[in-house]
Amino acid sequence: MTEPTTPAGWGIQLSKLWIASGQPFPVDVKLLALEVTKQRFEDPVGLVVPHGVSGIDGMLSKRAKKGDWCISYDESVTVPGRINFTLAHELGHYFCHRQRQAEFRCGQGAMLDYYGDASRKLEKEANVFASYLLMPATDFRQQIDGQTISLELLGAVADRYETSFTATALKWLEITPEAAMLVVARDEFICWSYPSRQASSKRAYLPPGTEVPATAIERLQTATNHSGNNWCSVPPGVWHPSLEAEEAVIVSDQFELTIFLVRFPSVREVVHEEETEHDSFDVLAGLAQGFDWGR
Structure with a gap:
């Protein structure tokens, strides 16, 4: 071999x-x-x-x-x-x-x-x-094909592969044609964010140290539990200057982290043959088993 x-x-x-x-x-x-x-x-x-x-x-x-x-x-x-x-x-x-x-x-x-x-x-x-090794792309796509992405669905996929929610969500962002972004925050400040290829083309990115949007904090404070599988629509100016978004959130008690999954439903898939290849796990370089694998 x-x-x-x-x-x-x-x-x-x-x-x-x-x-x-x-x-x-x-x-x-x-x-x-x-x-x-x-x-x-x-x-x-x-x-x-x-x-x-x-x-x-x-x-x-x-x-x-x-x-x-x-x-x-x-x-x-x-x-x-x-x-x-x-x-x-x-x-x-x-x-x-x-x-x-x-x-x-x-x-x-x-x-x-x-x-x-x-x-x-x-x-x-x-x-x-x-x-x-843990999340082969072909099998991963079979688990989500034809279904609307949700925290619950990604959680079920994470259970299948015995991987964290964060690692599983990053794998989805790597292969999805959707415009979406993962945001990990602590103490109301963003630790890091990672956009899908389509979201990256729309400059959807929030650098480390950026304050979490006030409306997202308000939603967390009024939430009745620590995970929300329902998407919440938010206007332009919250997660992107000009794009409406849908937001779902998980709170990881063990590491005091807040994990937002953000989608931009108005963005349609555009194939760019010359687009530079990117790798979702570059965002975790040096963070291989750090605290943000907690969910």
Whole structure:
């Protein structure tokens, strides 16, 4: 079997292998890591275990005596999907980066280097690998085809793949022809936002540090629960200077985050053959297992 040359290629190949073997979703990353690497490499992943190191979500490290690799993770994490993505992220480092260094530590501290260059490329590539392994695009489209996107639907897809809501929503934004945007905020200020390709063409983007729109805060204060599957129509000037929008919101208690999913229904799909390719998981470079994977 020809070895892929990109993180996406590795993720796709392993995902196809998982599906071809008749295994159900979610992908059992631990099983895949132990069995596939043992069959294909002289320095396989020999151990996948909890590590008990505070502040480190996941690690990939080479064991000097045995010459194999260990993937370890923080078992105290209770957020559904976060451990699974952590394991896939570390496996991505194994397939794509193990020739570069003997240890990788990925945790919330990487968030501080969000826009730095030191680890951005490696973290982005590990995220891309995990995305393609856990959420293959063909199967993802089958789960949402013909249905109106909602928080409930994306939550069901997240359950299928055992991924966080944030990772699942980013995957949807990567493949959808709709104009839509994900916005993650804390303390009434935006941490980051990510638009779909169509929304990006309309310059739908809010930089980190921007205040959350006042009407969105008012809606949160009057909400009777912490998740809203109903879309709320908002006028131009709230999420975009000139476009009306539809807004849905989730509050993640564990990380004190507010996650907005915003759609721009008036924007129609336009195909741009020369449009520059973008990758949704670039927005999470350096944030591989940081707090904003909480939902």
